[in-house]
Amino acid sequence: MDKPVMRSYRYRWGEGMWSHVFHRLSGLALVLYISMHIWVVHHIQHGQAAYDSLMDLLHKPMFRVGEALLLAAILYHSINGMRLVVMDGGVGMRWHRSTFWLVFAICAILGIAGGIVLVFFSAGARV
C-alpha cells in the first residue's frame, strides 16, 4: 500500500469528507426525528388529558438529553447547510477547511450552552 503509485489513490479523509459525513448523518437523524415527531404530535386529537400526559413523559430526563442531541443535529445541519449554500454560490471555496472548523466551533458552543439549558434548566419543568 505504501508504493508511491498507490499513495496517490488513497482516499483523503480531510475536513471536506467529515463535513459531508456529518451533514448526511445529521440529516438522516433529523428525518427520523421529524417522522416520529409528526406521529407523536398527532396524539393531540386524543384530547387534553392524553396529550398532556404524553408531553409530561417526553419531559423526563432521558428525553431531555435526546432534545439536546436533537439541538446538536439541528445546529450542525443548518449552519453547515448555510456554509454549503454560500460555497455553492461560489464564495469561500478557498477557505472550506477553516470554515468547517468555524461551523464546528459555533455548533459546539451553541450546542453545549443550549443543551445544558434543555437538560438542566428547562423552563417550567413540572417534575
Added chain:
Amino acid sequence: MRQTGSYTWLLQRLSGVILFALLVVHFALMHYMGFEKRLYADVLRRLSNPLWKTFDLIFLSLALSHGWYGVWAVVQDYVTRDAWRIVCLTVIVTIGLSLFSLGLVTVVSFHA
C-alpha cells in the same frame, strides 16, 4: 432515471434556507419559552390563529420534502440499479405522503 438535478438541487437549497428561519422560531418557542408552550391549551390557542396554522403547514411540507428528498439523494448514491431505485423511490414517496397526510389532518382538523 430522468435528469432533474439542477431544479431539485436549487429547491433543496431554497427549502433549506427557509426551513432554517422557520426552525429558529419553532425551536425557540417550543423548547426555550417554557414547557407550557407545548401543552394542549397553548397548542389550542396557537392553532386557533390561521397564521399559525399556515406557519405549521408550510413548515410541515418544507421539512418533509427537504428531508425525504435528502433520503432519496442518499439512496441514489448507493443504489445503482433502476429497478431498486424505483422500489426505494416508491417507499420514500409513500412514507413522505403518509406523514404529510397525518400532519395535515392534525393541523387542519384540530379544534376544541
